[in-house]
Amino acid sequence: MKIALTGATGYTGGRLLAVMLGRGDTVRALARPSSKRPALSGEPEWIEGDLADVGALRRLVEGVDAVVHLAAVYRTAGHTDAYYRAVNVGGTVRLLEAAAKAGVQRFVHTSTVGVHGDVEHPPADETSPLAPGDIYQATKAEAETLALEFHRRRGVPVSVIRPGAIYGPGETRLLKLFRAIARGRYALVGSGRAYYHPVYIDDLIEGYLLALERPEAVGQAFIVAGPTYVTQRELAETIARATGGRLLPFRVPAAPLRWLAALCEAVCVPLGVEPPLHRRRVEFWTKNRAFSTEKARRLLGYEPNVDLETGVARTAAWYRQAGWL
Numbered sequence: 001m002k003i004a005l006t007g008a009t010g011y012t013g014g015r016l017l018a019v020m021l022g023r024g025d026t027v028r029a030l031a032r033p034s035s036k037r038p039a040l041s042g043e044p045e046w047i048e049g050d051l052a053d054v055g056a057l058r059r060l061v062e063g064v065d066a067v068v069h070l071a072a073v074y075r076t077a078g079h080t081d082a083y084y085r086a087v088n089v090g091g092t093v094r095l096l097e098a099a100a101k102a103g104v105q106r107f108v109h110t111s112t113v114g115v116h117g118d119v120e121h122p123p124a125d126e127t128s129p130l131a132p133g134d135i136y137q138a139t140k141a142e143a144e145t146l147a148l149e150f151h152r153r154r155g156v157p158v159s160v161i162r163p164g165a166i167y168g169p170g171e172t173r174l175l176k177l178f179r180a181i182a183r184g185r186y187a188l189v190g191s192g193r194a195y196y197h198p199v200y201i202d203d204l205i206e207g208y209l210l211a212l213e214r215p216e217a218v219g220q221a222f223i224v225a226g227p228t229y230v231t232q233r234e235l236a237e238t239i240a241r242a243t244g245g246r247l248l249p250f251r252v253p254a255a256p257l258r259w260l261a262a263l264c265e266a267v268c269v270p271l272g273v274e275p276p277l278h279r280r281r282v283e284f285w286t287k288n289r290a291f292s293t294e295k296a297r298r299l300l301g302y303e304p305n306v307d308l309e310t311g312v313a314r315t316a317a318w319y320r321q322a323g324w325l
Contacts, residue, residue, distance in 0.1 A: 001026070126221050
């Protein structure tokens with residue numbers, strides 16, 4: 001299969017790129033000139049540009065069978081709401097337009113389970129309300145809605161993947177948590193009973209490949225997450241076992257942290273400085289993120305194989321080998 005890929009210099013995109021090259025796909029990947037490209041045994045055809053570059057997008061999709069779209073602006077201090085919309089929504093529309101003109105046979109768009117916000121009645125599924133809690137989630141919700149609209153109105157064969165909380169060797173979003181627990185400096189925030197739904201990188205990659213291949217994927221959104229969701233306490237205790245660390249014997253109330261996080265953002269964000277504490281971090285500890293993967297299992301044959309204990313152990317081992325723990 002000849003595949004066009006955005007986001008190839010990111011964590012998930014880089015892993016997906018390596019797997020696709022390894023199985024014999026021909027891959028054309030979009031990258032900004034300043035982006036660090038992954039070291040691979042094989043090489044894709046690189047197209048220099050970004051999601052604002054219509055010419056680069058046209059070259060990216062010309063003659064390909066499928067497009068996998070992962071590129072997005074993630075949560076970074078200093079970015080305006082308008083910039084999030086320009087990239088996450090506007091960039092997606094430009095890529096969809098290019099794909100429609102090129103006549104691609106499949107377009108797999110990346111969203112996030114975060115579009116569901118705080119899940120009131122867990123587990124949520126694909127029919128649960130969209131209730132994004134920040135500008136990143138809001139623009140991802142808008143982009144996936146537009147992508148599915150392109151399928152209905154323009155006939156572009158779109159599928160949407162909503163990944164759970166991605167983790168695995170090389171991923172850094174949980175690194176601070178691993179370090180704090182390994183050093184015995186971590187206390188649970190709030191009750192510790194809020195749900196969290198991780199997905200190990202290998203399982204997520206399998207979800208993408210199934211969405212590319214299965215005809216049942218077209219016109220559908222899929223939650224792709226791990227075998228089960230866990231509480232914050234279960235997550236922390238699993239990391240403690242893997243790292244030889246421990247939790248502090250007390251819990252931190254969430255309400256004062258919410259106030260402090262709001263203050264940090266109010267002071268730091270206008271200055272373009274990364275706040276030491278974000279409201280979204282408090283939400284990580286207190287909001288429910290629990291999901292059903294039944295639809296992906298039923299329509300795609302998706303079967304997540306890596307349980308949390310195994311995935312966390314592999315991740316901790318990688319962190320140690322890299323000198324990060």
